[in-house]
Amino acid sequence: MTQAITGKSIRKPSPPWTSADVRTDFPILTSTDRPVAYLDNAATSQKPDAVIAATARYYKSMNANIHRGVYRLSVEATEAYESARAKIAAFIGAPHPREVIFTRGCTEAINLVAMTWGLQNLKAGSTIVLTQMEHHSNIVPWQMVAARTGARIVVTPVSPQGELDLAAYERLVADGAALVAVTHISNVLGTINPVAELAQIAHRHGALILLDGAQSVAHMPVNIAELGCDFFAFSGHKMCGPTGIGALWARGDLLDAMPPYQGGGDMISTVSFEGSTWNIVPHKFEAGTPDIAGAIGLSAAVDYLSRLEMARIAAVEADLLASAEKALRTIPGLRIIGEARQKASVISFLLDGIHPHDIGTILDQEHVAVRTGHHCCQPLMDYYHIPATARASLAFYNTPADIDALVSGLHRVIEVFR
Amino acid sequence: MSDLRELYQQTIIDHNRKPRNFHPMPNADHHAKGHNPLCGDRLELYLKIDGQRITDASFTGAGCAISTASASMMTEALKGRTLDEAKAIYQKFHTLLTTPLHEPVTIDGLDKLEVFSGVREFPVRVKCATLAWHTFEAAVKDDQHEAKTE
Numbered sequence: 001m002t003q004a005i006t007g008k009s010i011r012k013p014s015p016p017w018t019s020a021d022v023r024t025d026f027p028i029l030t031s032t033d034r035p036v037a038y039l040d041n042a043a044t045s046q047k048p049d050a051v052i053a054a055t056a057r058y059y060k061s062m063n064a065n066i067h068r069g070v071y072r073l074s075v076e077a078t079e080a081y082e083s084a085r086a087k088i089a090a091f092i093g094a095p096h097p098r099e100v101i102f103t104r105g106c107t108e109a110i111n112l113v114a115m116t117w118g119l120q121n122l123k124a125g126s127t128i129v130l131t132q133m134e135h136h137s138n139i140v141p142w143q144m145v146a147a148r149t150g151a152r153i154v155v156t157p158v159s160p161q162g163e164l165d166l167a168a169y170e171r172l173v174a175d176g177a178a179l180v181a182v183t184h185i186s187n188v189l190g191t192i193n194p195v196a197e198l199a200q201i202a203h204r205h206g207a208l209i210l211l212d213g214a215q216s217v218a219h220m221p222v223n224i225a226e227l228g229c230d231f232f233a234f235s236g237h238k239m240c241g242p243t244g245i246g247a248l249w250a251r252g253d254l255l256d257a258m259p260p261y262q263g264g265g266d267m268i269s270t271v272s273f274e275g276s277t278w279n280i281v282p283h284k285f286e287a288g289t290p291d292i293a294g295a296i297g298l299s300a301a302v303d304y305l306s307r308l309e310m311a312r313i314a315a316v317e318a319d320l321l322a323s324a325e326k327a328l329r330t331i332p333g334l335r336i337i338g339e340a341r342q343k344a345s346v347i348s349f350l351l352d353g354i355h356p357h358d359i360g361t362i363l364d365q366e367h368v369a370v371r372t373g374h375h376c377c378q379p380l381m382d383y384y385h386i387p388a389t390a391r392a393s394l395a396f397y398n399t400p401a402d403i404d405a406l407v408s409g410l411h412r413v414i415e416v417f418r
Numbered sequence: 419m420s421d422l423r424e425l426y427q428q429t430i431i432d433h434n435r436k437p438r439n440f441h442p443m444p445n446a447d448h449h450a451k452g453h454n455p456l457c458g459d460r461l462e463l464y465l466k467i468d469g470q471r472i473t474d475a476s477f478t479g480a481g482c483a484i485s486t487a488s489a490s491m492m493t494e495a496l497k498g499r500t501l502d503e504a505k506a507i508y509q510k511f512h513t514l515l516t517t518p519l520h521e522p523v524t525i526d527g528l529d530k531l532e533v534f535s536g537v538r539e540f541p542v543r544v545k546c547a548t549l550a551w552h553t554f555e556a557a558v559k560d561d562q563h564e565a566k567t568e
Contacts, residue, residue: 355482357457365422387458
């Protein structure tokens with residue numbers, strides 16, 4: 001049954017496939033009434049037919065609540081939901097499916113750790129190590145926990161090129177840090193942080209490490225075991241899955257010791273007015289009816305990405321990044337923010353004398369969708385002394401024509417402001 | 419393309435490039451800060467008011483072309499006006515920008531500020547144009563809180 005929901009009818013192009021080959025899998029990209037060069041993939045990815053169909057199939061043929069029904073539909077829905085968990089665990093190299101907790105997204109996954117592990121383990125004087133390049137979703141939950149526990153937050157600096165200062169990082173961690181929370185890939189700079197090394201340093205000094213994988217899971221092979229982290233948070237919608245679903249992976253022994261996140265149905269073992277006991281992991285962390293359709297859709301997304309192969313996706317995107325940066329550097333007055341040696345296909349840029357918001361509006365008129373603003377990274381904007389950037393973030397289904405549209409759109413921006 | 423020229427009229431481009439009254443005013447008697455959290459635009463507005471009449475206006479800050487030009491042209495429009503006249507201009511300006519697209523709108527007495535009529539076609543940019551005026555409202559009230567568009 002699971003097989004019928006996930007994976008069926010996904011065409012695997014004979015490798016090596018190109019962007020043009022897979023673009024037709026995405027209905028929104030091939031729509032002729034609203035053509036768009038979609039370059040806001042760091043905000044959310046587009047969805048292939050296989051994901052849209054899997055979600056619809058659940059509602060059309062299998063819709064029932066999970067875990068407590070004795071009837072066939074409920075059993076099938078439960079199997080589909082739990083096999084989605086197993087598939088996602090395998091995709092990120094997690095040793096046990098029970099260590100994958102479904103959440104609404106990466107933000108909720110981080111909040112879950114903050115409000116459970118954080119409140120249980122952090123106390124006055126505890127140190128949380130963040131970095132200058134974190135997304136607000138990997139800053140604010142820790143500030144909320146710090147306010148309640150008296151823990152303090154210290155920040156790993158970045159270089160002007162957009163790389164973490166590893167020596168400073170080790171000094172901060174060595175000063176008795178309890179937790180490191182760091183992004184795997186910066187959503188502004190594109191920097192791929194050396195997270196395996198960061199994890200080793202954290203562990204050497206007795207700290208745990210949480211990785212924000214929102215920007216990495218869809219763009220490179222991710223293997224939890226190789227990264228050596230303790231918590232890994234990510235969103236489904238940035239990896240071709242539906243919105244409203246994401247996951248937290250955490251080490252099983254940590255999950256067993258953590259208190260529940262929310263109370264409600266499914267997360268309990270027994271309930272009486274004298275007190276309640278908790279269900280086992282992962283259910284302890286999944287109160288209420290979860291996003292069943294979302295989990296099934298995410299499972300289909302994992303199938304889709306797996307068939308394309310993450311290594312090939314990374315290679316295609318590396319080529320796109322190189323040609324996009326080369327083309328952008330020909331534009332007079334354009335400055336790229338973020339020039340790390342290890343970089344994913346995210347390009348933040350400024351145009352001399354033209355505010356990013358104006359760039360975004362004019363590009364939109366040219367049917368090019370880019371993100372403008374602070375990208376939920378105000379501390380990083382402050383570091384660079386800029387209010388905002390324009391950002392083009394590429395995915396494997398972007399073609400050289402999309403880059404051409406961006407470049408000619410930027411020439412149009414300059415023309416309007418001349 | 420005609421939409422773009424409607425939005426980025428030459429007057430707006432010119433005021434963005436060379437904002438008028440663009441300086442702090444140490445002896446201002448009214449002052450407020452404005453912030454558009456959506457795009458990060460920030461401005462500070464300074465006013466001198468003699469009785470009921472605005473005798474001087476200036477601003478500082480960083481923002482997009484629409485918000486910079488709006489602030490620049492607002493300071494020009496405010497100088498010499500009474501507070502009641504200024505508030506009437508704000509009302510008209512606000513109506514010009516926020517009337518739904520399917521409703522015709524003709525507003526007299528806005529003079530140069532009519533160049534912002536094109537902003538109506540770009541709903542996400544309306545707040546860029548109104549930030550300066552929100553800040554004006556706060557300055558007149560001596561509201562020490564930052565005026566926000568959100």
